Amino acid sequence: MHGSFLSHRGGFWFWVALVLVLSSVLAYVWHEPLGQPNGGTWLGYTLGTVAALLIVWLTFFGVRKRAYYSRLGTVKGWLSAHVYLGGSLLVLGTLHSGFQFGLNIHTLAWLLMVLVIVSGFYGVWVYWRYPERITRNRDGMTRQLIFREVADIDRKASVIVEGLGSPADRMVISAIQLFSIGGGAWHQLTGRDRSRIMVAASKGSAKRWVQVANPTQQRLLDELTGLLSRSADPQEAALLQELIDLISRKAKLMRQLLADIRLQGLMEVWLYCHIPLTMALLATLMAHIVSVFFYW
Amino acid sequence: MENHFEVVIVGSGPAGLSAAGRAAELDLSHVLLESTSHLANTIQRYQKGKHVMAEPGFLPLRSSLPFDAGSREDILAAWQQNAETLSINVDWQADVVSISGQRGDFTLQTRAGKTIRAANVVLAIGLQGNPRKLGVPGEDQPFVQYQLDDPDEYQNESIMVVGAGDSAIENALALSRNNQVSLINRRDEFARAKEGNLKLLEDAIERGRIKVFFNSSLRQIETLTNGDHLAQVTLTTGEGEVQVPVDRIIARLGAIPPRDFVESCGINFPNDAVNAVPELTHQYESNVPGLYVIGALAGYPLIKQAMNQGYEVIEHILGHDIKPVDNDLLAEKFSGLPFDLDVEQTLELIQNNVLCFGPVNSLRFRELILESEMHTPAEGDVIFSRNDYTNSFYSVVEGSVEVVIDEATGKRVRIGEGHFFGEMGLISGRRRNATVYAGRHCVLVETPRRTMLRLLASADEVRRRIDQVFILRAIHSQFAPNSSLEDLSDLVNSAELRQYAPGEVLFAEGESGDELHLVRRGSLTVSRYLHGREVVLSYVPAGKYVGEMGLLGNTRRTASVRAVVPTETVVMKSGPFLALLDRDPQLKEQVQLQLQARLRANASMEASEEGGELLSFLMRQGLGEATDVLLIDESLCVRCDNCETACASTHGGTSRLNREAGPSYASIHVPTSCRHCEHPHCMKDCPPDAISRNASGEVVIADNCIGCGNCESNCPYGVIQMAQVGGSQPGLWSRVLFGAEHKKIKDKDAPKRAVKCDMCTSLKGGPACVRACxxxxxxxxxxxxxIELVQEN
Known part of the structure; x- marks a missing residue:
């Protein structure tokens, strides 16, 4: 039934990768090249060729994932192979270098390869940890349901404030109008709420309205609880209390939504490193191969 | 006499209009009575611009009026124009309230008090029924209407909506955008309304856009001659009488089904089933001589069929010997048969030979054969295989077939001429339980599920005969494949069929009881009270049995058994069953082994309470009637939506699953996606019969879908949507490199059709959603x- 890509077919690709890594290491230890180990020996060429072919094949995962008619295995099987064989590259590529590092295109290719693999490992980690966190945070709600409930709360709140008048009405309505969620990548990943609100500020004897931050409706709640504490009219107090209950619920939903956006963002953001780095790796790899043959 | 006609046609829908058209063409004295002021009211009420299909495609049109697939407007305009050219004599606003008399001398009364006399009457009033009226003086004033076509037509009026159902609420909400609206409810709540509508209504009340009068009814409507409003309504409310000025009253009180009226004309129905149709001859004549019934009321809901009948019924009234339009189709169907008889003779031969079709009336039988397939397989050919998901019904016209009743030994039984097979798949909705081979020289009729179900609903005698054989065969194959049928007669005769509604208890823990239930359709759950709560321990699908412990001696029930969905069981009494066990020690051992396996499974479920909760959760999602369901493990799902993209890409741009929607429990998520029910709700009312189940189990919608949306509203799980199918799929590389998406159809008016998960039957390799995860x-x-899933979790 349900089974992770990591344990696909009893971890078949893990064993394939392990055999690949062990045999490369054994060959490296057994091999006695003339001079120091180098990419130019027969073993170096072999490891380099295998690694280069692997890199090209690994990038094909992006193609297979979108080839919905393909019957060449399942995407899950491909991802399993992608992860384990990709991981084995770390050893293969490094052995291919013979540990000769320097300030050159060859080491740049190796470095990019390492970065791609490390970002991939991070991806595996988030894919392992985050789905459950998202589920827990969602608590049976979907984003659509949350938005619907927020809209519902806004509607109810705007009816209630009609009976309250200033300044509650302006604050509540402005909080609805200046509500903001999501935004750019940074805001999504930090989970910051940029919602704002208009509140009355008194400067000396003059009163004027200013716009201030209202993260997760906290400022509005502060203002409303202030009004309630000063209220002497029981009818007004009842309405304020009802309003506070509604806004508290909205605040809870906002926190849930912000966390959801943040978690979802974190689960996806590594791909924005993994893929461009892969493209850079492919280009550098090409330069590495051409330059090696050119100077040979 | 001016008011005396050769034929009166009641109802100007496709059937009635076509009959009137033929009568007019032949210069027959006629009148077409229409209760509204326009032709074809049902078609008029389709939404604007709706694309109307011309199914069934194989049937030619035979009518004096044209009909082809096209927009509602084009079709109505063509009929209107032809009705004028043919000089059809229409009497508008003629709502017929009674029909009496018989051939040569019928008297019809209209609501307006007019009397019309005729030699023959053609009843073509469809199934919509007449709207229920207000029942107070003034109910027929021009400002009182019983339907709302376009709410935006009215602005700044004071409108009173009467009714407590969804249509009343929806009308009130739509009108409240531009008008002042009051809503009158006879009771103190809107009990029948949908959740969504209630929410919107509460909101509108809160905002003061709709004023609701609860516990109120109309007492009087007075027309005002001066002032700002057209009328004044007096309401009787809980707090006394209230006067409300209005410009318009919209009453949505439901419709009166036409059956009472039809019966009042003297026409017999075979039984009380909701979908029963009147008994008719093959000339569409009812048991009242001279009174004919055609169209949807006669059980023919498609426009083309109805129009053909309209034409034919006039020919029959005139005594013309015309062959039905389907004659050539039947001749073609019969062409491969070894009989050398004409169409009528072949029909007669089949009906005489096949025992269960004996009681069917000839018109219905003709229809049945038209919808069925004839087969002449070679000896040894496989008719269907064990575990196929097909559900058609077979009758043996000539020769015989052989059924493998024991896979292990290959033991077969013969089913001879006149008998039927395939009833298990039809009734249970599950896989075939045996393979059937053709015998020598055999001629078979294969009848589709829908046709059979319609027949069972209208012919009690046919159902009784099939049920009897079903019980016999079910007991034989389940318990005693080695016994002779005679040995089982006591058990079979004492067995009975019982129906259970969803949630109904078959027997409860602690009760005493000694009956065994063999599930023949639907499914059951077995549960026990543990630590003060009910825990579901197992799920029993059709084809399995429960309650055997009671039969084996322990008569105190150790668990409760409950129906999950509408369920039918064959109930067996302990006496004859024990006698059978005594005769067959091997069977006794087998029953005990099954019991032990069940007890062991229950014990392991009891050990994990969460498992029981998960199983109950799955049952609450209606999965007790599923055959194949998409489940997502949320602890593995990275929300990439590749499943949806894969589905959309392989299905014309519309994903048939909504990953995020749907409930979850213990990290198991049930997305909104078809679960291919045993008895698909979507198949219930599909006019062109476009929905079917494949041999491998998928419920699919064929290309002859007319886009009516019935399946969408009949599906309780919301997995069917109406969509424009087509557009173009960008190439693989432009998707990989540039993220190109499916291009939708440009034509906004392109017809919509029903789409749903088809389990990627057309793709080799299985469902794209699963393969793309x-x-x-x-x-x-x-x-x-x-159970396996539950234990895994």
Whole structure:
């Protein structure tokens, strides 16, 4: 039934990768090249060729994932192979270098390869940890349901404030109008709420309205609880209390939504490193191969 | 006499209009009575611009009026124009309230008090029924209407909506945008309304856009001659009488089904089933001589069929010997048969030979054969295989077939001429339980599920005969394949069929009882009270049995058994069953082994309470009637939506699953996606019969879908949507490199059709959603695997 890509077919690709890594290491230890180990020996060429072919094949995962008619295995099987064989590259590529590092295109290719693999490992980690966190945070709600409930709360709140008048009405309505969620990548990943609100500020004897931050409706709640504490009219107090209950619920939903956006963002953001780095790796790899043959 | 006609046609829908057209063409004295002021009211009420299809495609049109697939407007305009050219004599606003007399001397009364006399009457009033009226003086004033076509037509009026159902609420909400609206409810709540509508209504009340009068009814409507409003309504409310000025009253009080009226004309129905149709001859004549019934009321809901009948019924009234339009189709169907008889003779031969079709009336039988397939397989050919998901019904006209009743030994029984087979798949909705081979020289009729179900609903005698054989064969194959049928007669005669509604208890823990239930359709759950709560322990699908412990001696029930969905069981009494066990020690051992396996499974479920909760959760999602369901493990799902993209890409741009929607429990998520029910709700009312089940179990919608939306509203799980199918799929590389998406159809008016999950039947390799899931979160499983899933979690 349900089974992770990591344990696909009893971890078949893990064993394939392990055999690949062990045999490369054994060959490296057994091999006695003339001079120091180098990419130019027969073993170096072999490891380099295998690694280069692997890199090209690994990038094909992006193609297979979108080839919905393909019957060449399942995407899950491909991802399993992608992860384990990709991981084995770390050893293969490094052995291919013979540990000769320097300030050159060859080491740049190796470095990019390492970065791609490390970002991939991070991806595996988030894919392992985050789905459950998202589920827990969602608590049976979907984003659509949350938005619907927020809209519902806004509607109810705007009816209630009609009976309250200033300044509650302006604050509540402005909080609805200046509500903001999501935004750019940074805001999504930090989970910051940029919602704002208009509140009355008194400067000396003059009163004027200013716009201030209202993260997760906290400022509005502060203002409303202030009004309630000063209220002497029981009818007004009842309405304020009802309003506070509604806004508290909205605040809870906002926190849930912000966390959801943040978690979802974190689960996806590594791909924005993994893929461009892969493209850079492919280009550098090409330069590495051409330059090696050119100077040979 | 001016008011005396050769034929009166009641109802100007496709059937009635076509009959009137033919009568006019032949210069027959006629009148077409229409209760509204326009032709074809049902078609008029379709939404604007609706594309109307001309199914069934194989049937030619035979009518004096044209009909072809096209927009509602084009079709209505063509009929209107032809009705004028043919000089059809229409009497508008003629709502017929009674029909009496018989051939040569019928008297019809209209609501307006007019009397019309005729030699023959053609009843073509459809199934919509007449709207229920207000029942107070003034109910027929021009400002009182019983339907709302376009709410935006009215602005700044004071409108009173009467009714407590969804249509009343929806009308009130739509009108409240531009008008002042009051809503009158006879009771103190809107009990019948949908959740969504109630929410919107509460909101509108809160905002003061709609004023609701609860516990109120109309007492009087007075027309005002001066002032700002057209009328004043007096309401009787809980707090006394209230006067409300209005410009318009819209009453949505439901419709009166036409059956009472039809019966009042003297026409007999075979039984009380909701979908029963009147008994008719093959000339569409009812048991009242000279009174004919055609169209939807006669059981023919498609426009083309109805129009053909309209034409034919006039020919029959005139005594013309015309062959039905389907004659050539039947001749073609019969062409491969070894009989050398004409169409009528072949029909007669089949009906005489096949015992269960004996009681069917000839018109219905003709229809049945038209919808069926004739087969002449070679000896040894496989008719269907064990585990196929097909559900058609077979009758043996000539020769015989052989059924493999024991896979292990290959033991077969013969089913000879006049008998039928395939009833198990038809009734249970599950896989075929045996393979059937053709015998020598055999001629078979294969009748589709829908046709059979319609027949069973209208012919009690046919159902009784099939049920009897069903019980016999079910007991034989389940318990005693080695016994002779005679040995089982006591058991079979004492067995009975019982129906249970969803949630109904078959027997409760602690009760005493000694009956065994063999599930023949639907499914059951077995549960026990543990630590003060009810825990579901197992799921029993059709084809399995429960209650055997009671038969084996322990008469105190150790668990409760409850129906999950509408369920039918064959109930067996302990006496004859024990006698059978005594005769067959091997069977006794087998029953004990099954019992032990069940007890062991229950014990392991009791050990994990969460498992029981998960199983109850799955049952609450209606999965007790599923055959194959998509389940997502949320602890593996990375929300990449590749499943949806894969589905959309392989299905014309519309994803048939909504990953995020749907409930979850213990990290198991049930997305909104078709679960291919045993008895698909979507198949219930599909006019062109476009929905079917494949041999491998998928419920699919064929290309002859007319886009009516019935299946969408009949599906309780919301997995069918109406969509424009087509557009173009960008190439693989432009998707990989540039993220190109499916291009939708440009034509906004392109017809919509029903789409749903087809389990990727056309794709080799299985469902695209599952194959495209990178992390292994999505699986498709059958209910038999639920226990395994629960134990895994």
């Amino acid at each position: 990178p992390t292994g979160a999505a699986v498709r499983i059958s209910p038999e695997q639920f």
